[in-house]
Amino acid sequence: xxxxxxxxxxxxxxxxxxxxxxxxxxxxxxxxxxxxxxxxxxxxxxxxxxxxxxxxxxxxxxxxxxxxxxxxxxxxxxxxxxxxxxxxxxxxxxxxxxxxxxxxxxxxxxxxxxxxxxxxxxxxxxxxxxxxxxxxxxxxxxxxxxxxxxxxxxxxxxxxxxxxxxxxxxxxxxxxxxxxxxxxxxxxxxxxxxxxxxxxxxxxxxxxxxxxxxxxxxxxxx
Amino acid sequence: xxxxxxxxxxxxxxxxxxxxxxxxxxxxxxxxxxxxxxxxxxxxxxxxxxxxxxxxxxxxxxxxxxxxxxxxxxxxxxxxxxxxxxxxxxxxxxxxxxxxxxxxxxxxxxxxxxxxxxxxxxxxxxxxxxxxxxxxxxxxxxxxxxxxxxxxxxxxxxxxxxxxxxxxxxxxxxxxxxxxxxxxxxxxxxxxxxxxxxxxxxxxxxxxxxxxxxxxxxxxxxxxxxxxxxxxxxxxxxxxxxxxxxxxxxxxxxxxxxxxxxxxxxxxxxxxxxxxxxxxxxxxxxxxxxxxxxxxxxxxxxxxxxxxxxxxxxxxxxxxxxxxxxxxxxxxxxxxxxxxxxxxxxxxxxxxxxxxxxxxxxxxxxxxxxxxxxxxxxxxxxxxxxxxxxxxxxxxxxxxxxxxxxxxxxxxxxxxxxxxxxxxxxxxxxxxx
Numbered sequence: 001x002x003x004x005x006x007x008x009x010x011x012x013x014x015x016x017x018x019x020x021x022x023x024x025x026x027x028x029x030x031x032x033x034x035x036x037x038x039x040x041x042x043x044x045x046x047x048x049x050x051x052x053x054x055x056x057x058x059x060x061x062x063x064x065x066x067x068x069x070x071x072x073x074x075x076x077x078x079x080x081x082x083x084x085x086x087x088x089x090x091x092x093x094x095x096x097x098x099x100x101x102x103x104x105x106x107x108x109x110x111x112x113x114x115x116x117x118x119x120x121x122x123x124x125x126x127x128x129x130x131x132x133x134x135x136x137x138x139x140x141x142x143x144x145x146x147x148x149x150x151x152x153x154x155x156x157x158x159x160x161x162x163x164x165x166x167x168x169x170x171x172x173x174x175x176x177x178x179x180x181x182x183x184x185x186x187x188x189x190x191x192x193x194x195x196x197x198x199x200x201x202x203x204x205x206x207x208x209x210x211x212x213x214x215x216x217x218x219x220x221x222x
Numbered sequence: 223x224x225x226x227x228x229x230x231x232x233x234x235x236x237x238x239x240x241x242x243x244x245x246x247x248x249x250x251x252x253x254x255x256x257x258x259x260x261x262x263x264x265x266x267x268x269x270x271x272x273x274x275x276x277x278x279x280x281x282x283x284x285x286x287x288x289x290x291x292x293x294x295x296x297x298x299x300x301x302x303x304x305x306x307x308x309x310x311x312x313x314x315x316x317x318x319x320x321x322x323x324x325x326x327x328x329x330x331x332x333x334x335x336x337x338x339x340x341x342x343x344x345x346x347x348x349x350x351x352x353x354x355x356x357x358x359x360x361x362x363x364x365x366x367x368x369x370x371x372x373x374x375x376x377x378x379x380x381x382x383x384x385x386x387x388x389x390x391x392x393x394x395x396x397x398x399x400x401x402x403x404x405x406x407x408x409x410x411x412x413x414x415x416x417x418x419x420x421x422x423x424x425x426x427x428x429x430x431x432x433x434x435x436x437x438x439x440x441x442x443x444x445x446x447x448x449x450x451x452x453x454x455x456x457x458x459x460x461x462x463x464x465x466x467x468x469x470x471x472x473x474x475x476x477x478x479x480x481x482x483x484x485x486x487x488x489x490x491x492x493x494x495x496x497x498x499x500x501x502x503x504x505x506x507x508x509x510x511x512x513x514x515x516x517x518x519x520x521x522x523x524x525x526x527x528x529x530x531x532x533x534x535x536x537x538x539x540x541x542x543x544x545x546x547x548x549x550x551x552x553x554x555x556x557x558x559x560x561x562x563x564x565x566x567x568x569x570x571x572x573x574x575x576x577x578x579x580x581x582x583x584x585x586x587x588x589x590x591x592x593x594x595x596x597x598x599x600x601x602x603x604x605x606x607x608x609x610x611x612x613x614x615x616x617x618x619x620x621x622x623x624x625x626x627x628x629x630x631x632x633x634x635x636x637x638x639x640x641x642x643x644x645x646x647x648x649x650x651x652x653x654x655x
Contacts, residue, residue, distance in 0.1 A: 058655070060636075061635070061636055061637040061638070061653070061655075062573075062636065062637060062638045062653070062654050062655050063655065064573075064574070064655060065574075065655050066573075066574025066575065066576050066654075066655035067573060067574040067655070068574075069574065070574050082511070090577075090579050091576040091577050091578070091579070091652070092576075092577070093545070093574065093575045093576070093577050093652065094536035094538060094547050095538060095544065095545065095546075095547070096574060096575060099537070099538050102535060102536050102537070102538070103535060105535055105536070106521075106533070106534070106535065107533070107534065107535065107536055107549070108524055108528065108532070108533050109528065109532045109533070110528060110532075111528075115527065115528060118527055119524055119527060119528065122520055122523045122524055122527065123520065123524070125520070126513075126516055126517055126520040127512055127513060127516065128511045128512050128513060128514075128516065128517045128520075137576070137655070138576055187636065188573060188638065188654065188655075189632065189636075189638075190607045190608075190609060190630060190631070190632040190638060192573055193573050193609060193630045193638070193654065194609070200573075
């Protein structure tokens, strides 16, 4: 890693007029992809940041991450955009979404976390999708521990070259390159099975653990 | 003379190399190029194509520019070409042979005065007689006069005399609508790199040919002839018709990276079906792809990574049976979601179910008709709360009939599962999240 820093320093000294790639990326104002969930949009300052990685940590059982993915798919349909869902362990249930929203969904059914990362690499190179979601919530811990930090930085670089909002759902914080990290702290109960979806959102609790790379904060909404 | 009538109604395109070598397989390239300038064409012979220019109004000073355009176009796809323009097809053909690279016969007498008789098309015996008389140019031959020629040399020589002033009807052809390139390999190809190298040249050539006629590729048909006698064929429908070499090449490359043939490749044919460049007004309720070709390539790469039926848009089956759907690729790849699917989504399911595919087999203890204990590969322990049973059945009218009983349960550690009993076998179908 120190070699990279030395190389950057050398390039900066040799070509002082040329801005570094990181400066160019930071200068871009990527905008937001509104989720349609008022509490979440307020916490994120307008929605999921485009051209950045947003990590949603859904640690506990039945925390509501599948419900949130479903809501985002419906939102993509409402704003007439195509959404991509990279399903880490082929666990998505399309019947709960409804055919209209499904017509704007590209569902990528993976069997392992490695497959899912490769699929994300391919999908982020495509500029046709407004939202890409990588769902690793169900993948075994052994698979997830094998994901190197470099893989996340590669995905970050790819995301920065598009205007796609990139959401990663994980069971524990694992994406060091995530611009924003949200922790889902809700706990759904059996009574919620019988409730309407709209009545559940007020009980959802999000905590923002990271506002930008290297800067920790702890805002909460819910 | 009516307005627009051309003084020089015939042009001949002459490809010297083709004329020497005989009719090449790529003659259609010449016809397709010529078709851009006149719809009335004749395949006159190897490397010779005659154009009927009646109705074409080209000012006197612009003939050279007009010809230069054709010559430049042909230089990119077939090589050096010569063009002759005259008032009869035969005169135009002679002019094309003498051209450097363009010759317009404005004064017929002057042109024929120096034209060798050997080039006029005489038979061997008449040529011998003319040579013995000391007649070496067409001008000198014509100076003999029609009657004297008829008297001394017969009907064939009269026909040759008339060619200088009389026209003839062209035997019209229509160029094929498919643009194809083929190649037989003496040394069979065994690696993808070699095949891609040839394919790239083919695509560049096809793109140039399509550009000549202001068209783009709507479909591409690939045929690989194998040494075993079999063939591998594939039709690529281009989502957004284009003649961009990089786009078309990537489309083929992405596909071929995942193709394995049983035998080496001994021949290659690549054909492009021309289409008009797309000018499509998107509807208010349609979702357009920014780059349909890139999206098509992305789908191909994902399918190559994960296999068929793993990538696409789910379409729910017309049944109440849970988890019944098919995967479709066409809807999204075609670039727009159908306006018919814009109806309001009124579904309001509650919790999201994450399915286990296949479901986990489970042992469930039932007391007083309710599940109380769950044993499965991921969880074993008491069930704290249970909702159900939800009974479902369908297709009772045929052999595919099904019946099941669902329970939504909460375990002692708070996880929410869906249990299913079917044919007296319990399974965990998914977890609520």
